[in-house]
Amino acid sequence: MAERSFANEVGKLRQGAGSTLHVEGILAVTKALLQSGVAYVGGYQGAPISHLMDVLGDAKEVLDELGVYFENSASEATAAAMLAASVHYPLRGAITFKSTVGTNVAADALANLSSGGVTGGALVILGEDYGEGSSIMQERSHAFAMKSQMWLLDPRPNVAAIVDAVEAGFELSEASNTPVFLLLRLRSCHLHGGFEAKDNQRPPMTVTEAAQRPTRDVSRIVLPPASFQHEREKIEDRWPAAVKYITERKLNEVFGNDLADVGIIVQGGLYNTVNRSMELLGCSDAFGRTQVPMYVMNVAYPVIDSEVIDFCRDKRAVLLVEEGQPDYIEQNINTILRRADVRTALHGKDLLAAGGEYTSLVVTRGLHAFLGEYLPEVITAEPALLRPVDDPTSPFATRVEPQIVQPRPPGLCTGCPERPIFAGLKLAERETGQHHISADIGCHLFAINEPFNLGATTMGYGLGSAGAAALNSTGADRRTIAVMGDGGFWHNGLTSGIGNAVFNKNDQLTVVVDNDYAAATGGQDILSSHADLPMRSTRHPIEKAVRAIGVKWAKTIDHTYDVTTVRDTFIEALTTDEPGPKVLVMQSECQLNAQRREKTKRAKALEDGKRVVRERFGVDPETCTGDHACIRVSGCPSLTISDNPDPMRTDPIATVLDSCVGCGVCGANAHAAVLCPSFYRTDVVYNPTRRDRLLARLRTWWIGLLVRGIERRAAELEVCDVELV
Secondary structure, eight states: OOSSOOTTTGGGGGOOTTOEEEEEHHHHHHHHHHHTTOOEEEEOOOTTSHHHHHHHHHTHHHHHHHTOEEEEOSSHHHHHHHTTHHHHSOOOEEEEEEETHHHHHTHHHHHHHHHHOOSSOEEEEEEEOOSTTOOSOOOOSHHHHHHHTOEEEOOOSOHHHHHHHHHHHHHHHHHHTOOEEEEEEHHHHHOEEEEEOOOOOOOSSOHHHHHHSOOOOGGGSSOTTHHHHHHHHIIIIIHHHHHHHHHHHTOSEEESTTSOSEEEEEEGGGHHHHHHHHHHHTSOOTTOOOSSOEEEESEEESOOHHHHHHHHTTOSEEEEEOOSSSOHHHHHHHHHHHHTTOOOEEESTTTSOSSSOOOHHHHHHHHHHHHHHHOGGGOOOOOGGGSOTTSTTSTTSOOSOGGGSOOOOOOOOTTOTTHHHHHHHHHHHHHHOOOOEEEOSSGGGGGGSTTTOOOSEEOSTTOHHHHTGGGOOTTOSSOOEEEEEHHHIIIIIIIIIIIHHHHTTOOOEEEEEEOSSBGGGTOBOOTTOOOOOTTSOOOOOHHHHHHHTTOOEEEEESOTTOHHHHHHHHHHHHHOOOOSOEEEEEEOOOHHHHHHHHHHHHHHHHHTTOOEEEEEEEEOTTTOOSOOHHHHTTOOTTEEEEOOSOTTOOSOEEEEOTTOOOOOHHHHHHHHTTOOOOEEEEEEEESOOHHHHHHHHHHHHHHHHHHHHHHHHHHHHHHHHHHHO
16 A cells, blocks of 8 residues: 555546646656656555655556556565566666665676667666765765766756646667666656647557567677677667767757856756856846856766857856766766866866755855856846854854754654564563674664664665674573564575575574565565555565565564563564574554554544544653653654643653654553553544443442542641641
């Protein structure tokens, strides 16, 4: 169950020539694929292209009408290998995944694909996860394009430009027999805009027709001596063909070339940011009417020598806006200009930040420095973001003392079933001592932060177990612990982690956090999901899979909210004498997905006037000791502090906010850790029945009766105290 459904929007994909579509970037990409006659599509979800997979999944009926095959691939490598269908057949194929980690996983298949080349157009849609909104290490995809000689499109963040880039990508691939990357940044995926639609095209050859007419060309298979010939083809045939197509189709754009003797060269994906910065400086407007010549590289690789030389030849200086490191394009353009003996001064990382995302702040400062030196007359505005930080009018001036604002790193959601797993592990370590913990990619990686502080390394998706392999010391008095999610397990962990541990008789404990979905990428279903899907096979238990490859000690806990059981099972797994790898499958449904379903059902029941019960937890202010140990062992966003109602006590007490989803972990933690018994459960009843009202009156009467006795004794004690004084 993905976090967002496009079921109500995919109908727009049927619109044809003569209509204007106003859609989100991701939906525009899907429409462009259908207009281009794509025959098959695959991919693996991940920011910022997860929704592209979701759209394709929801558009099954439209795809079937056109004879387009689509699958959710098991990994990025699986998706990349699909493009082999375009090697011998005139089939247009597209795959998508998160970059750069997805490109790394797919590297083997992509390298072989680019070596042999393709007959049908092959497009790799990369979600470039770089910058302030990124969830991964900071790297660029540019290096892979250069290494394997795959052309890299980086279109302007404009819906129409992105649609054109998809169509041009297929044509460029076929014109040069080379697979093509299409780079989409976060903002490109989710911007909204309009474009003129075209009719969808049924592929000239479907995958069914290709399978019925098998063909092969041994020269396309990557095996010596053909592989040596492939390298020569890349340089002598494919590259010139790509340059010819890019030049003739004018994929790169030039704006205002005759306006000044200085210029700006910018990656297409950064165009909007650059134009906004120019607008702030007063030398452009919101519609891109620039006063400074701009060369927009919608094709980031290969760099077209003739276009660069033509743009720079009559200019005193040019500023290159290239995001990230290394400065591949800057080095390339420097070489082109010097070989052509063009004396234009080239600026780039000397005026702009060496690394990191090129935000409006970074770009505006760099442009201001460049234009201030070479063309100061075009600067007619001084935006506030250029003011020094110590200027009180600067938007970046310190408003409060830094120590007052507490850092708040990302954490697990309210009611997350992974929280009790790590709480139970912390409690288990009180008895077993601390262990080296190899972490993995996924929501569970948040356990490295407060309050759990668990996890020493993370080496890749599904590689938690492999990351601990070297620490399999037979002489150690405690075994290492590895963590991976169910998504990572099926992606890579079963073979690279568990299989490797079995083969090498590793004694580690691997914890598989099974929340029923690939939750970190948006809640997509996987092999072990419990959903019944008509087009896919699910309900394959993880424990059964690990036992099948040789794990002897394996257990599944199907209710992780029972912290005591979780703690005791951890202690057993860490102290058992059973040789070989141990696997604990911790299974409870992702609370976000559960709440999406339950909130809808609850709202419908309330609308229909049906009885609805909502469990809530609270803290008794008179019992709470105020030491906040419950918060430190839980970290739930709904569990926080509040003023103490007792005027004789100054320490704030714990309290539960209304965002509580009633998972019960706070109370279970307090019980397992032997903390104060201050938690209580309340059942909030909506649309109560007559029986509910009768029970409520009876309980109120009984509680009142008990309280009167307590109050009477308290009053007697107060009288005694007065007499003693």
